[in-house]
Amino acid sequence: MASSEEDGTVEEKENNNKKRTKSALATAWLTFYNIAMTAGWLVLAITMLRFYLQKGTHKGLYRSIARTLKFFQTFALVEVSVTSLVFGMVRTSVIVTGVQVCSRIFMVWFVTNSIRQIQNEESVILFLVVWTLTEITRYSYYTFKLLHHLPYFIKWARYNLFIVLYPLGVLLTLYAALPLVRSSGMCSMRLPNKYNVSFDYYYCLIIVMLSYIPLFPQLYFHMLRQRRKVLHGEVIVEKDD
Numbered sequence: 001m002a003s004s005e006e007d008g009t010v011e012e013k014e015n016n017n018k019k020r021t022k023s024a025l026a027t028a029w030l031t032f033y034n035i036a037m038t039a040g041w042l043v044l045a046i047t048m049l050r051f052y053l054q055k056g057t058h059k060g061l062y063r064s065i066a067r068t069l070k071f072f073q074t075f076a077l078v079e080v081s082v083t084s085l086v087f088g089m090v091r092t093s094v095i096v097t098g099v100q101v102c103s104r105i106f107m108v109w110f111v112t113n114s115i116r117q118i119q120n121e122e123s124v125i126l127f128l129v130v131w132t133l134t135e136i137t138r139y140s141y142y143t144f145k146l147l148h149h150l151p152y153f154i155k156w157a158r159y160n161l162f163i164v165l166y167p168l169g170v171l172l173t174l175y176a177a178l179p180l181v182r183s184s185g186m187c188s189m190r191l192p193n194k195y196n197v198s199f200d201y202y203y204c205l206i207i208v209m210l211s212y213i214p215l216f217p218q219l220y221f222h223m224l225r226q227r228r229k230v231l232h233g234e235v236i237v238e239k240d241d
């Protein structure tokens, strides 16, 4: 009897040790990831600012940051795959984060990167500025929180700036994308052709973007709930994914 109780305690201790090791590894990984992402978006902000101050124009700015932007925006997939799915490290919704990250990646690779003519549009630069401000705030919030030294103004910025920046960023993004796809007729196939298939990238983009109409309110209300929880201490009953 005594021995089985002791076995139970040994097993519990081992389990607790395993949990502690796992949580220490998770915290180390998250700290590294969030510092790297904050640094990446800060580099983008500084590069954009320097470019504008030196050249006095936004023309050519996108090309000067394209590589870094593609790298850090695509790297955010790690957040959805490794951090949330594999390790279940954060209390975030995989669906919410997934939609956010995938729509940004879609915008970077399939719209801005593939349609050269829009890269010098002011609206492209504006949505990049909005994304950059958001991500510097978001990743520095996570980093300081993990280090247990979270300045109030970062917490405030994380859960207030999105109220304006989110709709602005989405609208600017959509506005930037559409007009030139139509006029350039790029990535489209017109009839007649030897495959007898027609494809219009412009309408394809519109359909993809329309999907954001039902998705966006969910993302926005999710953030408003997070805001009430974090800034006003409201208890929110979360639904499962």
Ligand SMILES: CCCCCCCCCCCCC/C=C/C(=O)SCCNC(=O)CCNC(=O)[C@H](O)C(C)(C)COP(=O)(O)OP(=O)(O)OC[C@H]1O[C@@H](n2cnc3c(N)ncnc32)[C@H](O)[C@@H]1OP(=O)(O)O
Binding pocket: 030, 034, 079, 090, 091, 092, 093, 096, 097, 098, 099, 100, 102, 103, 104, 106, 107, 130, 131, 134, 138, 142, 145, 161, 162, 163, 165, 166, 167, 168, 169, 170, 173, 174, 208, 209, 211, 212, 219, 222, 223, 226
């Ligand atoms: C499906 C594809 C569709 C394609 C459609 C394409 C159409 C294209 C249309 C245009 C697309 C534009 C898209 C982008 C627009 C913009 O970004 S505009 C710029 C403004 N943006 C914002 O303000 C974004 C605001 N939104 C968010 O931040 C998101 O909801 C989020 C990124 C998904 C984050 O949500 P969530 O993680 O749930 O909220 P938090 O409060 O931050 O975190 C919850 C808890 O999880 C912890 N946590 C999360 N991540 C981390 C991490 N990396 N490290 C450590 N901890 C993390 C966090 O601390 C919280 O923990 P607790 O406080 O303990 O609960």
